[in-house]
Amino acid sequence: MKLRIYVTLKPGVLDPQGKAIEHALSGLGFSGVDSARVGKLIELEVAEDTADADVDAMCRQLLANTVIENYRIERA
């Protein structure tokens, strides 16, 4: 089973990489981009019987830093 884990910065946490992208897009002449935020996509191939609680624990213990990041798990 494939899992996609999206790790994103919490709202309100300044994202310097997102800001740089936002400025670069406007430099390319694209108007109307109000903000850009950079996150991560982590794809895991796991056993079919992997419990939701285990995936959640993986995210909390390692994949996301919950001080600054949120995560979302998607089953592909």
Place this chain on the structure above:
Amino acid sequence: MKTAVIVFPGSNCDRDIAVALEQATGTAPHMVWHRDTELPAGIGVVAVPGGFSYGDYLRSGALAARSPIMTAVREQAARGLKVLGVCNGFQVLTEAGLLPGALMRNAGLNFVCRDVALTVENAGTVFTHGYQAGEQVRFPVAHHDGNYVADPETLDRLEGEGQVAFRYAEPVNGSARDIAGIVSADGNVLGMMPHPERRIEPAHGGDDGKRMFTGLLEAVGA
């Protein structure tokens, strides 16, 4: 006094901090590999050095913080062992939950590598008692992810409890409230982005950093 330095794959300031500790104590520190599960008996200080543990993959310090030796560091820190984390070591200590907050990409997106001025905010910690409160010192910095963030309540608590040890005296990386180094609530864990171990003799351009090591060892009772 016996000391130890943790070595992760990618640590590159481990020997610098070992030299600084040896100069201050007269004894070479134990170099402890990250896969070890125990710290040497009877050490008074353990250093988590700078570098790029695990290539900064996933997040700076994230993988190192989950390595076997860090369980022992966490247990010993809870019993009062003095833990000094510099640069990547600071990132590892926040990721390990030994210090609050997190370190993000520098606000200017530049790798910052130069000498910076710092203000000693709290000279009452075991790590900083070789300095005067309010004194300005110069340490080198060399980091990409030194932008300290924490929620406003945590920042207020750090300020209120005297846990801000060093503050940048000039803009460096966008750190919240210009925080350059913090101590834990119990005061026995210090994390800082600047490198005191790279400023321990005149050939380094000054020895402001040396006083951290000599002061720490006096405080711990070398």
